[in-house]
Each structure stands twice: as C-alpha cells, then as structure tokens.
Amino acid sequence: MNKQDFNEGLLGFLDASPTPFHATNNMSMMFENAGFIKLNEVDKWELEAGQKYYVTRNDSSIIAFTYPKTDLKYTMVGVHTDSPNxxxxxxxxxxxxxxxxxxxxxxxxxxxxxxxxxxxxxxxxxxxxxxxxxxxxxxxxxxxxxxxxxxxxxxxxxxxxxxxxxxxxxxxxxxxxxxxxxxxxxxxxxxxxxxxxxxxxxxxxxxxxxxxTQKAAFVGLRDDFIASARLDNLLSCYTGMLSICSINADKPMLFIASDHEEVGSESTSGAGGSFLENTLHRMFDDYEEYMQMIRASLMISADNAHAIHPNYPSKHDTNHAPYINKGAVIKVNANQRYASNSTTISKFMNTASSLHEPLQNFVTRSDMGCGSTIGPITATRIGIDTIDVGLPTWAMHSIREIAGSDDAHSLYKILIGLRA
Structure with missing residues (x-):
C-alpha cells in the first residue's frame, strides 16, 4: 500500500472512531473484510491451521492472529484503543x-x-x-x-x-x-x-x-502533518491493523489493541488483564508448546513518542530528541518504564535497515519523569521479549494532536517485514 492510500485510510479511521468501542467495531469490520474468522470467548474454540481469527472483549479491545500452527515465532503488535477525554x-x-x-x-x-x-x-x-x-x-x-x-x-x-x-x-x-x-x-x-x-x-x-467534531486533516505547506483527535493511540491501532491484514496467513503474527492504557491498564480489557494470555493459551493449549512460542516471539509495543517541540526544545535530551517525519522512534528507559533492551532493539533495527527505513531514539531527560506504555506490562505478564516503539507526536493528550505524514507508513513497512 502506498503512502497516500495509507494516510487517506487513516483519516477515515480516525473520524469514524470517536471512542474505543467504535475503534474496535471498525477494526472488526476490517478483519472481516480481510478474511479473519470471528471467535467468541464464551464458545469452545476449534482452530484450524492456516486460518486467520479475531476476538473482542468488552467491545473495546480486540485481538487478531494468524494460525500457521507449525511456526511458533510470532511477531506481536500491541497498541491501545483509548484516549484521554x-x-x-x-x-x-x-x-x-x-x-x-x-x-x-x-x-x-x-x-x-x-x-x-x-x-x-x-x-x-x-x-x-x-x-x-x-x-x-x-x-x-x-x-x-x-x-x-x-x-x-x-x-x-x-x-x-x-x-x-x-x-x-x-x-x-x-x-x-x-x-x-x-x-x-x-x-x-x-x-x-x-x-x-x-x-x-x-x-x-x-x-x-x-x-x-473537527475532522482529521492534512496540515502544513506540503501536507507535512496529520492533525486529529486521538492520534494517541489510534495512529498505532491503524498501523498495526493494516500490518496484519497485509500479510499471508502462513506468517505467524498477532495484533492486540487494549483498552484503558491511559488509566493504568488494570481491567479485564486492559493490558494488565488476562485477555492476551487467555487467547494465547487457547491457541497453544500444550504448555511446552505455549512456552516455546512465548520465548521465540517478539512483542512490539507501539505507542506515540514525544517529538521535540520547536518552541520548547529544552524539554528534550538533545541527543535523544525525535523529529517529526524522520521515522519511528525506539523508546528506552533505564528504569524499565519502557521494555526495550539491546536484543529486541537490534532485531527491530535489523529489519528497518534492510528496508532502508529511518529510526530514531528517545530517552527522556534524566531530570524529568518518564511515562510508560503497555510494553512493560505485557512483558511482565506474558514473559515475552518486548520493544517499545512509537511515532513522533506534538501536543500529546490534547484534544487535537499532530503527527508526521511520513512516519506511520514507514512503521507499517517495518512491521510487515519483521520476523521474530
């Protein structure tokens, strides 16, 4: 998918998803159109190798996965559906x-x-x-x-x-x-x-x-930016959703969009809940096989990153200040507020390099507090190797946020190319 089509679809998705419920419903329809089979958590699952499936919880969280069965090295993408409001x-x-x-x-x-x-x-x-x-x-x-x-x-x-x-x-x-x-x-x-x-x-x-009610829009002299409500984190939802819809069913990939990240993720439909773990156990009911899959797989926690603000440059560490339209951001924190480590970073960098896609690094100033993501929560609960990445953004948590018109499409190409 070229960048223009990608971004036009993004604007439509943003406008059609004013709440996590609507975002989840829209992603469900996208998965249906892409040939994914709907599962219900209260039913007994009879999964067939070579098929693609999706399941929702609380109408506000969703998991989609391919099921090649024999290949246990999953690329997983974790995002969140909620935004401050x-x-x-x-x-x-x-x-x-x-x-x-x-x-x-x-x-x-x-x-x-x-x-x-x-x-x-x-x-x-x-x-x-x-x-x-x-x-x-x-x-x-x-x-x-x-x-x-x-x-x-x-x-x-x-x-x-x-x-x-x-x-x-x-x-x-x-x-x-x-x-x-x-x-x-x-x-x-x-x-x-x-x-x-x-x-x-x-x-x-x-x-x-x-x-x-203001619509998502291109902004800037050359449509440099995308301005919209809820870019944090519908930008990552859209990118991850399109990624799993763009691959063949024989590639092991899983996408999870969880609710309640903005308030701590502690709910049945949040990343601190059991939704992902329950789903993975039903995919691999043999414990040895389940553990092999967990330890062979890679989770990409995709959330927005603070781009350096041209009017407030002192708020960033000069050597770790991401720029708009300069590529996806690898987020690092010594105190494990982000789950990235040298091994997971290297895997991500290797794929980006092979595709000639740019990457940036973000570390918060040592004299400022650092936010967190679903990355450390998922890594702790599941035991899966994880990297935290994000798309550079201005005005995070405002009613209207700003991102680059190049960056999400670049991340999309990396996610498609990744192998755990």
Missing part, C-alpha cells in the same frame, strides 16, 4: 443559570485547556432492556455538534494569559442547551432510534464520551 457521569444533567450542562469526569491525563470553545459531540455505548426483557447494548454517535465549553472572557479573568488553571469539577462542563425541558433518556432513545433501534423498554447504564 471527558466522560459523562451517571447522573450527568445539571440545570442551572438558564442552561443545561453535563457533569463529566476527566479520563486519563488530558490537557484540559484545549477543550474550551470546541464544537463537541457525544459517542459511546448504551445498555438497555428490550421488550423481551433481554439486556442489549448498542453504540451511538451523535456526530452533530451538540455542546460547547465556552471560555471565560478575559475581561472577567485578567490573569487568563498568565496563570490560568482549570477546575475539573466546575470549569469543564459542556453546555448543551438553554431549553430546561431537556430529557436525557429521551435524547438517548432518539439516538438509538436513529440507529434503527426502537425496542427499548428501559435504559440502563451508558459509557459516553465527548469528542471534537
């Missing part, structure tokens, strides 16, 4: 001061200030009871801008450009309407009806998040 509280509607607004929680370590003065919509999963007293779930995506968080005018806050802070409880509530007759349940039923779901006896719980 504003999530609705259960009793979210607040009517006061002539307006209706929503109470929200901050999910993950998001930059709050960029959420002001944006055209916001709402998406996620809704659970309900149908007329046959069966519990059902459905995805909704309002798409239309329905809310805004207006800034406080500078006339009322003369320190706004000096030391502005944001109170997560009071300052960041999206405002929906001035019509105080607004009924939240009727609003949700209307959204379900728009999706052809009219058999709703009673609404139960929901997991809904706000998102910016």
């Amino acid at each position: 504003l999530k609705l509280k259960p009793n979210s509607v607040i009517k006061e001061h002539g307006a209706v607004k929503f109470g929200v929680e901050s999910y993950g370590g998001l930059l709050l200030n960029p959420w002001f003065d944006r055209d916001l919509s709402l998406a996620g999963r809704v659970s309900y009871l149908d007329s046959n007293d069966r519990l059902q779930s459905a995805l909704i995506n309002v798409q239309k801008p329905i809310a805004v968080i207006p800034s406080l005018a500078i006339h009322l806050d003369d320190k706004a450009n000096k030391d502005r802070t944001v109170n997560k409880q009071t300052d960041i509530c999206p405002i929906l309407t001035t019509n105080e007759d607004f009924d939240f349940d009727e609003f949700i039923k209307w959204q379900l009806s728009n999706n052809g779901i009219n058999d709703v006896k009673e609404l139960y719980a929901n997991e809904l998040s706000f998102y910016d």
Whole structure:
C-alpha cells in the first residue's frame, strides 16, 4: 500500500472512531473484510491451521492472529484503543443559570485547556432492556455538534494569559442547551432510534464520551502533518491493523489493541488483564508448546513518542530528541518504564535497515519523569521479549494532536517485514 492510500485510510479511521468501542467495531469490520474468522470467548474454540481469527472483549479491545500452527515465532503488535477525554457521569444533567450542562469526569491525563470553545459531540455505548426483557447494548454517535465549553472572557479573568488553571469539577462542563425541558433518556432513545433501534423498554447504564467534531486533516505547506483527535493511540491501532491484514496467513503474527492504557491498564480489557494470555493459551493449549512460542516471539509495543517541540526544545535530551517525519522512534528507559533492551532493539533495527527505513531514539531527560506504555506490562505478564516503539507526536493528550505524514507508513513497512 502506498503512502497516500495509507494516510487517506487513516483519516477515515480516525473520524469514524470517536471512542474505543467504535475503534474496535471498525477494526472488526476490517478483519472481516480481510478474511479473519470471528471467535467468541464464551464458545469452545476449534482452530484450524492456516486460518486467520479475531476476538473482542468488552467491545473495546480486540485481538487478531494468524494460525500457521507449525511456526511458533510470532511477531506481536500491541497498541491501545483509548484516549484521554471527558466522560459523562451517571447522573450527568445539571440545570442551572438558564442552561443545561453535563457533569463529566476527566479520563486519563488530558490537557484540559484545549477543550474550551470546541464544537463537541457525544459517542459511546448504551445498555438497555428490550421488550423481551433481554439486556442489549448498542453504540451511538451523535456526530452533530451538540455542546460547547465556552471560555471565560478575559475581561472577567485578567490573569487568563498568565496563570490560568482549570477546575475539573466546575470549569469543564459542556453546555448543551438553554431549553430546561431537556430529557436525557429521551435524547438517548432518539439516538438509538436513529440507529434503527426502537425496542427499548428501559435504559440502563451508558459509557459516553465527548469528542471534537473537527475532522482529521492534512496540515502544513506540503501536507507535512496529520492533525486529529486521538492520534494517541489510534495512529498505532491503524498501523498495526493494516500490518496484519497485509500479510499471508502462513506468517505467524498477532495484533492486540487494549483498552484503558491511559488509566493504568488494570481491567479485564486492559493490558494488565488476562485477555492476551487467555487467547494465547487457547491457541497453544500444550504448555511446552505455549512456552516455546512465548520465548521465540517478539512483542512490539507501539505507542506515540514525544517529538521535540520547536518552541520548547529544552524539554528534550538533545541527543535523544525525535523529529517529526524522520521515522519511528525506539523508546528506552533505564528504569524499565519502557521494555526495550539491546536484543529486541537490534532485531527491530535489523529489519528497518534492510528496508532502508529511518529510526530514531528517545530517552527522556534524566531530570524529568518518564511515562510508560503497555510494553512493560505485557512483558511482565506474558514473559515475552518486548520493544517499545512509537511515532513522533506534538501536543500529546490534547484534544487535537499532530503527527508526521511520513512516519506511520514507514512503521507499517517495518512491521510487515519483521520476523521474530
């Protein structure tokens, strides 16, 4: 796949995936189109050599794998589906001061200030009871801008450009309407009806998040950049998904996209949960064979990396400062916040070199804290050799992030070429 087609598909995937639920659903459809067979965790699996399979958990995490059976050296790609956002509280509607607004929680370590003065919509999963007293779930995506968080005018806050802070409880509530007759349940039923779901006896719980309706786009004099919400980490989701869809079924490869990385991964559908381990044991039910596969395989933990910011260069170690459009980044940390080691780095570098694809290194400044990824979590839980890589990004965890238009396609080619 050439770079232009790759990036055009990326923009569409970003716009169609406002929540982990939608991202997982879109990846499921992609796998179906690529000939992968859907599995269900509650069924007994009868895997056949030479086939390709996928399975989801919680509608927000997904694993796809080839099954050559005789070749135990798997290339695995691990990413995450979630991004920082504003999530609705259960009793979210607040009517006061002539307006209706929503109470929200901050999910993950998001930059709050960029959420002001944006055209916001709402998406996620809704659970309900149908007329046959069966519990059902459905995805909704309002798409239309329905809310805004207006800034406080500078006339009322003369320190706004000096030391502005944001109170997560009071300052960041999206405002929906001035019509105080607004009924939240009727609003949700209307959204379900728009999706052809009219058999709703009673609404139960929901997991809904706000998102910016501005579309993903090329930016820059020569389309140098891709600007979008949720690049962290849908950029890696798309790259890993296309990689496994682009190989033959006789090559051993596995792709896992986990939820809840931004809040620590400790959930049934997070990398700290059992989803990957359970799946691998069902693929290789003989323990000796399972352990042979684990120790022969390589996990590539793909998450975004902090590109050096031209306006804030002092925030990087000069010798380990990745640039936009200069290639994928190998992430290293002496304290194991990243799982890369000399052996896994060498395997990755060897493939990139053979393909003439550029690579960069990132080590955080020694006087600054270092974030982490699913890499160390997966390496610890599974015991698989792991490398942490990423795509250089500006404005990470903002409502709109920036990445290079060259880098994801370069990583895609490396992932296809890797052998454990």
